[in-house]
Amino acid sequence: MNKEIWDIFNEKGVPTGKTAVRGRGFLKPGEYHLVVHIWVVSPDGRFLIQRRSEKKKLMPGEWAATGGAAISGESSFQAANRELFEELSIESDEKTLNKIFRLKRRNSFLDVYLIKAEPNPESLTLQESEVAEVKWVTKAELQQMIKTGRFHNYGREYFQKLFENTYLLEGAFI
Secondary structure, eight states, X not given: OOOOEEEEEOTTSOEEEEEXXXXXXXXXXXXXXXXXXXXXXXXXXXXXXXXXXTTOSSSTTOEXXXXXXXXXXXXXXXXXXHHHHHHHOOOOOTTTEEEEEEEXXXXXXXXXXXXXXXXXXXXXXXXXXXXXXXXXXXXXXXXHHHHTTSBOOOOHHHHHHHHHHHHHSTTOOO
């Protein structure tokens, strides 16, 4: 398996010129790496969610957002575009993939993207090492899954911003 190298950012999100190898030690206080999440939302407001592979070290078998860490040299958009295609075989570009917010976490900046699309789950090529299955859920179903622990809880602020931004985008879904 290849080493995954991350760029290190300062507390303002500016690259420091340093890198870190995933899984080797911890980032120092004030050092961050870049993570992206991508939400596929249908025209009628449903969310395409994925269950992580049982082989994953972090959160195996959990329902979660599509995404991952940016690798060294990638922009946030490039990372989101790559992760969406690698994990779900969904193509996107600057017109279809929109960054809706950024959160500063303990040791990462998390950029959250949204794409309006309605692919048939059976037609997607899933990255087996990352994704076990996908399915469409309504906002109410997703909220219930979060509440009952069946979907990874990224935190109140995360979901508040996701739901606000999903429905406030130009050409709102519902």
